[in-house]
Amino acid sequence: VVEVKELLQEGKLYTGISEEKSFKYLIIGGGVAAGYAAREFVKQGLKPGELAIISKEAVAPYERPALSKAYLFPEGAVRLPGFNVCVGSGGERLLPEWYVEKGIELILSTEIIKADLDSKILTSAAGMKYSYDILIIATGSRALRLTEFGVHGADAKNIFYLREISDADKLVEEIRAKKKGKVVVVGGGYIGLEVGAAMRINQFDVTIVYREQLFMARLFTREIAAFYEAYYENKGIKLIKGTAAVAFDSGANGEVKAVKLKDGRVLEADIVVAGVGAKPLIELFEGQLDKAKDGIKTDGFFETDDPDVYAVGDVATFPIKLYDDMRRVEHVDHARKSAEQAVKVIKASEENRSIPEYDCLPYFYSRVFNLSWSFYGDNVGNPVLFGDNNPASAKPKFGTAWIKNGKIVGVFLEGGTAEENKAIAQIARVQPPAEKYLDQLRKGDYFFA
Ligand code: FAD
Ligand code: NAD
Ligand code: ISD
Numbered sequence: 001v002v003e004v005k006e007l008l009q010e011g012k013l014y015t016g017i018s019e020e021k022s023f024k025y026l027i028i029g030g031g032v033a034a035g036y037a038a039r040e041f042v043k044q045g046l047k048p049g050e051l052a053i054i055s056k057e058a059v060a061p062y063e064r065p066a067l068s069k070a071y072l073f074p075e076g077a078v079r080l081p082g083f084n085v086c087v088g089s090g091g092e093r094l095l096p097e098w099y100v101e102k103g104i105e106l107i108l109s110t111e112i113i114k115a116d117l118d119s120k121i122l123t124s125a126a127g128m129k130y131s132y133d134i135l136i137i138a139t140g141s142r143a144l145r146l147t148e149f150g151v152h153g154a155d156a157k158n159i160f161y162l163r164e165i166s167d168a169d170k171l172v173e174e175i176r177a178k179k180k181g182k183v184v185v186v187g188g189g190y191i192g193l194e195v196g197a198a199m200r201i202n203q204f205d206v207t208i209v210y211r212e213q214l215f216m217a218r219l220f221t222r223e224i225a226a227f228y229e230a231y232y233e234n235k236g237i238k239l240i241k242g243t244a245a246v247a248f249d250s251g252a253n254g255e256v257k258a259v260k261l262k263d264g265r266v267l268e269a270d271i272v273v274a275g276v277g278a279k280p281l282i283e284l285f286e287g288q289l290d291k292a293k294d295g296i297k298t299d300g301f302f303e304t305d306d307p308d309v310y311a312v313g314d315v316a317t318f319p320i321k322l323y324d325d326m327r328r329v330e331h332v333d334h335a336r337k338s339a340e341q342a343v344k345v346i347k348a349s350e351e352n353r354s355i356p357e358y359d360c361l362p363y364f365y366s367r368v369f370n371l372s373w374s375f376y377g378d379n380v381g382n383p384v385l386f387g388d389n390n391p392a393s394a395k396p397k398f399g400t401a402w403i404k405n406g407k408i409v410g411v412f413l414e415g416g417t418a419e420e421n422k423a424i425a426q427i428a429r430v431q432p433p434a435e436k437y438l439d440q441l442r443k444g445d446y447f448f449a
Contacts (some may be wrong), residue, residue: 020121023052023105025346028112028122029138030055031282032064032332033152033313033339035085037092037136038104040343043265048103054122054130056111057164059418060096063088065332067168068191069367072175072198075358079449080165089336097183115284136342137285137296137304137311141278141330143167146186146245149276153248156256159272162191171195174271181270183207184259186245187318188215190366193228193276197368199273200235206269207238209245209259219364219375220376221400224412228371228389237368240265248272280315290318295328300357302342310346321359322429323378333363359392361429373420377410377428386442389414399424401441407431408438413446420446 025041027034034053038061041051053061059310063083070078084093092098098174099106107130114123122130143161146154158178160171180203185196188210194260196208214225215232229239240261247260248269259267261324280295290297290305295317302310302318313335341358347356365374381404409431411424423446427437430449440448 005218006162007218008101019127019238020131021052021105024050024133025136026122026134027051027053027136027138027139028115028284029053029313030057030061030106030108031138031140031313032061032085032088032335033063033138033140034136035076035339036089036336037138037312037339037343038099038102039086039091039094040340041104041347042102044343046102046104049105049106049448050103052105052107052130053099054110054112054124056108056109057166058109059165060094060099060106060108061085062165063332065087067165068194068198071165071168072172072195072202074202076176077172086336088332096198112284115288117285117309120308134346135309136339137161137309137315138284138313138335139281139284139315140335141280141314143191143275144277144279146274146276151168151245153250153256156248156250156272157255157295158255158270159248159274161274163278170277171263171271171273175199175204178204178270180204182268183271183273184245184267184269185273185274185275186210186259187277188212188241189218189275189277190216191273194366194368195275196232196237197235197272199271200232200237201369204271206236206283207240207241208232209243209261210268211242211244213241215433219379219412221385223383223385223389224400224414225334227389227391227396227398227414228368231369231371234391240267245272245274271300278314280330281321282315292326297326300359301345301355302338302358303345310342312342318358318360320373321357322361327362329360329362331362331364334360362424371414372416373412373414374416374424375410375412376425377431378404379410379412381409382440386438387414389442397444399428399441401434401438403434403438406434408434411441416446423449 030053066083087093111125112122143163177285182205183199185208200206229406243261243263249258270378296311298316298318314330383400383401387398399413402410426449
């Protein structure tokens with residue numbers, strides 16, 4: 001076997017199967033951005049055999065947001081192919097057959113472990129080589145692990161992270177095995193809040209532990225956080241603020257059974273879910289591409305400093321025209337739109353056309369229990385609360401406007417309709433004067449912009 005492998009590697013053995021595949025366009029990463037890029041390639045005109053997507057995951061690109069929401073529900077849970085892209089933005093679902101029909105090669109369960117941008121070749125863990133004319137990097141992020149922070153015992157079984165569908169499947173299996181058990185959720189960010197809610201819906205005894213004094217401290221104001229915290233507590237979820245998990249105890253079977261907190265408290269746990277942040281997956285390109293703010297630096301066309309390489313989605317640090325700033329955005333709307341933009345740029349440059357620069361309006365959202373919020377713009381300056389933020393209200397509806405230099409630069413809205421959410425997006429884009437328009441928001445009129 002060793003001899004055959006060596007001969008294969010040296011190219012001295014003809015197997016009839018090529019050990020190298022070449023594509024005009026190659027996408028590394030098979031997540032949200034890859035799926036939307038594939039759709040855009042087809043829209044713009046693609047010949048069979050020109051495009052391949054290489055993914056570590058075993059399934060065709062899907063809408064990752066579903067994993068921390070309806071994928072975890074005890075009843076009516078969503079499953080593939082129900083949430084393959086591009087259903088999240090209201091488009092046709094791209095089933096595996098769609099890729100076959102369009103002549104796009106989906107190379108699944110394949111991890112790329114080496115990227116040589118000089119020779120334009122990617123190498124997989126199994127030793128396959130893939131060459132390209134144009135490469136789109138769409139490797140997304142990975143979940144940070146508590147072991148990386150030196151938390152003692154963090155390698156115990158039943159400590160879960162959530163990034164890929166295989167992670168969600170393991171969690172679902174354990175939700176079934178530990179029915180109505182105790183879960184400690186570590187982290188008060190997006191994953192902590194969404195998974196905490198889903199575990200409660202599964203009738204688990206839920207405790208959320210977070211280091212900050214408020215939920216979602218990167219975005220929420222004190223008043224916004226107070227609403228969601230009270231809402232969670234009313235649902236029977238226990239919140240422990242201002243401390244962190246410093247150690248885990250496990251039983252003889254290796255499964256976690258207790259979480260030790262920095263403040264000395266010890267919490268029993270059948271399951272731990274950690275949502276302690278994400279890290280963009282760019283190591284393969286270290287030293288080969290310019291970086292900015294822990295991502296791959298691109299321009300407003302998602303071009304990197306290598307003319308044949310584009311970076312989109314979570315990994316790209318790109319110029320936000322609206323704020324004259326370079327940012328990385330770890331949210332799905334940007335993954336979709338940046339992918340579409342990069343493909344438009346690639347096709348336009350082949351046809352000697354020019355297209356406008358990407359003009360991102362940051363958009364974040366979440367859905368938990370019967371709640372649903374949207375935020376557009378920038379959360380800088382002075383936040384002003386409006387509406388009814390009483391967590392006990394039958395249908396709470398409130399928001400916050402961020403005022404900077406006299407202008408409304410960001411708007412958050414809980415409980416808005418689709419039209420109202422569109423309207424607040426427009427406000428964040430137009431940045432109207434606060435003096436004139438803040439009262440409109442207070443009166444529940446979102447349509448002035
Ligand atoms: P991803 O969708 O993460 O895709 C990256 C793909 O690349 C993965 O398939 C990965 O396996 C593959 N890959 C990585 N490295 C390699 C390699 N070396 N070889 C081969 N394949 C590789 N955002 C929102 O705005 N709203 C939400 O409600 C929301 N919910 C979320 C819920 C969860 C559980 C998670 C994890 C994220 C959520 N996000 C949400 C964030 C959003 O999903 C991401 O910003 C988005 O998926 C980024 O798209 P991407 O294509 O850049 O990366
Ligand atoms: P996050 O950054 O939103 O929250 C991380 C939380 O972990 C924070 O509360 C932080 O204080 C805490 N933390 C960090 N280090 C810690 C440590 N050592 N010990 C204890 N706590 C620690 O990240 P996340 O919730 O893990 O989300 C991961 C990724 O998934 C992000 O890219 C996020 O944007 C994405 N996501 C987005 C949505 C959405 O947009 N609705 C939903 C789920 C996930
Ligand atoms: O954008 C999203 C999101 O938040 C989901 O849950 O896409 C999915 C879909 O709506 C999948 O059904």
